[in-house]
Amino acid sequence: MYFFLRNFSFVEIWFTTVTVPKLLAGFLVGSRTISFVGCMAQCYFYFLLGATEFLLLGVMSFDRYQAVCNPLRYPALMTRKFCLRLVCGTWVAAFFTILGPLIMVTGLPYCNSNVINHFFCDRTPLVNLACTNTEWVENINLLLAGVLILGSLVLTVISYCLITVAVLRIPSAQGRLKAFSTCASHMTVVTIVYGSHIFMHVRTTHTYTERTDKVVALMTSVVAPSLNPFIYTLRNEKVKEALRDAARKRGLFGTKEFQEKRTGFHRIIVG
Template identity: 95%
Template sequence: MSHSNYSVQEFFLVGFPMDPSVQLLLFFLVLANYLITLTGNGVIISITLSDHRLQSPMYFFLRNFSFVEIWFTTVTVPKLLAGFLVGSHTITFVGCMAQCYFYFLLGATEFLLLGVMSFDRYQAVCNPLRYPALMTGKFCLKLVCGSWVAAFFTILGPLIMVTGLPYCNSNVINHFFCDRTPLVNLACTDTEWVENINLVLAGVLILGSLVLTVISYCLITMTVLRIPSAQGRSKAFSTCASHMMVVTIVYGSHIFMHVRTTHTYTERVDKVVALMTSVVAPSLNPFIYTLRNEKVKEALREAAQKRGLFCTKEIKRKKTFMGL
């Protein structure tokens, strides 16, 4: 697709037009959430890599999910922060399309990883004796790579179609990033076929992975309810509770945003939901997984104690060296 096929050279992102003092407050709130997302998910990645107790498939998938969360929020938040702070609202055509692609690529990978994680929990609860033989390291790696590859090819076609649309009426996107729906609304041609294809693919990807998750947890529930002891049932459910909380947050917001046509699109509501999905939800996930997971909490406590002990030894060594 040559650049001469469209007249728009750059887009203007409306963002959240409001009083400057309110924008400054939003800047600090979004920045705080972004830093929490980077730090929290970064800690999960590092602790699951370094602690020998966290080397099971469950934590391998969690580590990959945290990696996706970091980049998913990074696709949109820095540009949003720049808009709040210095009023930088323009984005080039290529930059806009790249942002749109990576947003949906990482979002699609997130859905598929959630489906994979639910499959892992199903195997762990329903087939505990066969679990080590089934969920080998090689098989887990294939599942993660398969999620990325499937997301890549699923999102590539719709992006090519959106890129090829003629944008000649307006370059103003009433959003804080280059979302698919407001982009399609700017095209000066009939876009019904593009909308239908996007709707089908979004439905297959989101709802398909959701069905896998729901079926997995229905089977898990049936298995757990057959456990005779209340303590055993509680322990089995606790291993899945964090994942189910994340599934509810992620799927609920994205189904509202993407599994619908442009005729039901509401700009103000969509921006707020997208803000929650891109900024707030990724910052909550580390807390959900760590606060409800005893192994992760124990590993974090030990890491903090080792770090504190190391710092204490360094201080003592410096005092001794200085003759104090």
């Protein structure tokens, strides 16, 4: 689990780095221009890292399925070598999935305008600037986005359906709660990421609205990556235990003197 979380954090850091520094430069310095090559590079890495994120979330759901449904066989099934292959597979699959549509978008003739009504070089605003029929490009992008996003979502849904069936067979309520708690953080992130990206990318330009698209893009590139560390840490018992141990070592709470003061203060209030 922590191996995949480290890779997921790595992807999230670079996903935010693709758009946020340029956005902040526009606010602080006032520079809102970007070269054509820089614009295409930003578009490519944004979708490359986004696609890798989707595939990695699907792999993480498969990992949770193995941990809950095959706990005794988990170390033998999810070896470090196999996990490394899964992570490398997500990068390779995302690279070849995104490369083709970017080449098509780069080859379009842009003569209408050089102003993008967005805070980064998103696919739909770029295609709208082309002075030719772009319906075939939109259809290919829609097809690939649907296969990538919905395909990984189907894997996630199937994994959690099997997890739910396995957990409901656990006789004790404490055991069921413990099993579900290992998946709660991942399910929260899946809901936020898939919900916003499906609304943003799995649609045609006929349903595109610039204001709504910018709000959703801001959530996917800034808000969601900022919330993920808190979601994964605050719902992780091992992280909470490590924080409590660190606080005890620094004498913040848990010491004998603190407990005596706390008890005495409690007695004063009650009395």
